[in-house]
Each structure stands twice: as structure tokens, then as C-alpha cells.
Amino acid sequence: MKRPSNLVKAVDRSVNILEELANHEEGLGVTELANRLDIHKSSIHRLLSTLVYRGLVKQDPKTDNYKLGLKLFELGSRIFNDLEIREYAKPYLEELVVATDEAVHLVIMDQGEIVYIDKVESSKTIRMNSQIGKRVPVHCSAVGKAMLAYYPKARVDQIIKEQGLAKYTENTITDLKELKEHLTKIKEQGYAIDNVEHELGIRCVAAPIFNYSGKVVSSVSVSGPTIHVTKERVEELAKLVKDTAMKISSQLGYRR
Known part of the structure; x- marks a missing residue:
């Protein structure tokens, strides 16, 4: 960016100080x-006094x-908290x-339950029985397990207890023991499967979405009837879903 002619010298110097300090943890x-x-030194001291006073x-x-x-x-946190994940994920x-021709869902966790916050239908005539705002259990949904796998053990215990x-x-x-073993596997492979665990005839594949701090904040899934989302397609769909989740995570500032 071209240096503006009306640059405020004190502000510019203050930003330089912040950027320099960012490079020195000690x-x-x-x-x-x-x-x-x-x-x-006298100018630096005055600028630092102001920055200290403002908490920067x-x-x-x-x-x-x-x-x-x-x-x-x-x-910085306020900026990320204000990000509309649906806007970035859409x-x-x-x-x-387009890549899968199956229904795609975006969800968040709320009070130990999964909430659909966005959905994109496929071109197929068979429609998924899901809608934005609907709540589903965490333990038997791919989207729920994809998030649960990255939660602290104490939080998992609390959610299941409630x-x-x-x-x-x-x-x-x-x-519970079987579920925890299942969550360990999910974390290792990076995706979760709802193998007809919540609704008869429906199979889902989901992957977690992370924010700038590495915290899981959402998940995305591909869902459809078992005649379309077959066991043979799971590996192919898992790769596509994981790639999508990583793209959305990157938009939220996540870096591996």
C-alpha cells in the first residue's frame, strides 16, 4: 500500500512499536x-506510556x-467472534x-446439542429431513461426533451426563466407553461417520472446523440416503469433507 500523505506520525510509530514487540516474546x-x-528514547517512552495506559x-x-x-x-478476539461463519462457509x-451431489450441512454446538445453521440441498429428488435451527444429539450424529472428538475429556463427560x-x-x-474409543478413532482419521445411527436409512460423513486459536467451533457434513451415500463412497466423501472443513477453518484464521 502506498504511504499516505496525511499519515499521523504518533500513530504510525505506535503501530511500529506494537509490531516490533510482537517479534520478541521476552x-x-x-x-x-x-x-x-x-x-x-524520550519519544519512545511517551508512546509506551500511552500504550501501557490503554492496555495495549x-x-x-x-x-x-x-x-x-x-x-x-x-x-482481536472480538473480530473473530463477530465473523459470520455462515458467510465464510457458504x-x-x-x-x-456440486462435488458430491448430496446434501451438505453446517452446524455448531449449543448447550450440548448440535444445531444446524446452514444447509445446501443436492439436486436429487430425495430430500433430507433436516432444516436450519433443528437440533440433533451429539453422540449419534457425524457432525456431533466430529466436534466431540476434539473436546476435552471432562467436557465430553459433562455433555454425556447432561x-x-x-x-x-x-x-x-x-x-460411554465405546463412544470414547470411537472418538479417539475419529480424531486420528480427522472425520466422523453417522452409520445409520440417528435416522434409519441415512448415512453422514463430517469433519471439524477450527478457529484461529485451534479450537473446534463447527463442523460440516455430507448426508444422504444409504443408497446414495454407500459404504464404498465413505472414503471418497471423507476426503472432500475434510478438504472443505480445512478451507473454512483457514477462512477463520486457523493454521496447522
Whole structure:
């Protein structure tokens, strides 16, 4: 970007200080900053005093070095919290529908349940019995298990304690030990399968979506009747779903 003619010198210098501190986890002193940025020590000191006052910078009481403050994290978090995941995910959901010709869902976890927040239908005449806003259990849905696999064990225990392990079909996992072993496998392979565990005749393949901090925040799935989403197609669909989940994760700032 071309340097503007009306640049505010103090603001520009303040940003330079923040960027320099970001490169030094142990922090830097006034003299070091002055030398690195070619700014007089008295000017650096005044700018630092303002940045400290606003919480953007903090001073280590042991070393007297200056480091980035938590206010920056707070401001950055607000940006990511305000991101509309549906907006960023939509084009990738549509690409996945074209690639698979099956229904695609985007979900989040809310109070231990899965909530559909977006859906793109396939061109096939058989429609999925799902809609935006609908809630489904975590333990027997591919989208739920894809997220649950990346949750801390204590959180998994809490969710199962609150929600239970209700049986929906003959394939539903209703034993906690078996479910945990299943979640370990999901984490290893990077995707989950609902093998007719929630609805008769329906099979789903899902993968987790991560945010900038590496936290699982959503998941995406391909779903359809077992006559279309056959066992033989699972591996092919899993690769496509994982690729889609990673593209959406990248849009949320996730880096492996």
C-alpha cells in the first residue's frame, strides 16, 4: 500500500512499536526499541506510556521490558467472534454439494446439542429431513461426533451426563466407553461417520472446523440416503469433507 500523505506520525510509530514487540516474546526495553526503530528514547517512552495506559502494552516488573498487552488479544478476539461463519462457509458448502451431489450441512454446538445453521440441498429428488435451527444429539450424529472428538475429556463427560446416550437405531452407540474409543478413532482419521445411527436409512460423513486459536467451533457434513451415500463412497466423501472443513477453518484464521 502506498504511504499516505496525511499519515499521523504518533500513530504510525505506535503501530511500529506494537509490531516490533510482537517479534520478541521476552519483551524489549526503551533503549532497544529506540535503536531498532530509530526513534528518540524520550519519544519512545511517551508512546509506551500511552500504550501501557490503554492496555495495549504492559511492562514486566522483573525485567522492565515492554510486552504486548491483553487488550490486543481482546480486540482481536472480538473480530473473530463477530465473523459470520455462515458467510465464510457458504461458497465452500456449495462447492461440496456440486462435488458430491448430496446434501451438505453446517452446524455448531449449543448447550450440548448440535444445531444446524446452514444447509445446501443436492439436486436429487430425495430430500433430507433436516432444516436450519433443528437440533440433533451429539453422540449419534457425524457432525456431533466430529466436534466431540476434539473436546476435552471432562467436557465430553459433562455433555454425556447432561444429554445421555439415547438409542435411536440399532447402530447407535449407547456405551460411554465405546463412544470414547470411537472418538479417539475419529480424531486420528480427522472425520466422523453417522452409520445409520440417528435416522434409519441415512448415512453422514463430517469433519471439524477450527478457529484461529485451534479450537473446534463447527463442523460440516455430507448426508444422504444409504443408497446414495454407500459404504464404498465413505472414503471418497471423507476426503472432500475434510478438504472443505480445512478451507473454512483457514477462512477463520486457523493454521496447522
